[in-house]
Ligand SMILES: *[C@@H]1O[C@H](CO)[C@@H](O)[C@H](O)[C@H]1NC(C)=O
C-alpha cells in the first residue's frame with residue numbers, strides 16, 4: 001500500500017512538472033471547495049464539475065477527502081454506472097489523493113464505500129483530444 005502510494009505521489013510530481021504543448025500541466029481540485037465527498041443524491045454534481053474543466057495528459061486530479069471517510073477507485077466503463085469497484089484499476093484509501101491523468105480517452109472514478117457512489121460520488125473524466 002505504502003509503496004503504491006509513494007509511486008502515485010512520485011507519478012503526480014513528475015506529471016505536475018511536465019509541460020505539454022507549451023502550457024503547464026494543470027492541477028484540478030475535484031469538486032472545488034466541496035472536495036471528494038458524498039453529494040447525497042446529487043447524481044450530476046461531479047459530472048457538471050467535470051464538464052466545466054478541460055483535461056489534458058499530464059494534468060493531475062486532486063481528490064480532497066479525509067482518510068477513512070472515502071476512497072478513490074478508478075474503474076472501467078459500465079462499472080461506474082454499476083458502482084462496482086471490484087475490478088478497479090486503482091484503489092486509493094488515503095486522502096488527499098493526487099491522480100495524474102496519463103492516458104487519453106475517458107476515465108471513471110467512484111468512491112467504494114457504503115452507498116456513496118449510488119448517492120453521486122461518481123465521476124467521468126473526458127480527456128481533450130491530444
Ligand atoms: C477489468 O479490468 C481489466 C484490467 O484492468 C479490464 O481490461 C477489463 O475490461 C475490466 N473488466 C470490466 C468488466 O470492465
Ligand SMILES: [Cu+2]
Nearest residue numbers: 070071111116
Ligand atoms: Cu465516499
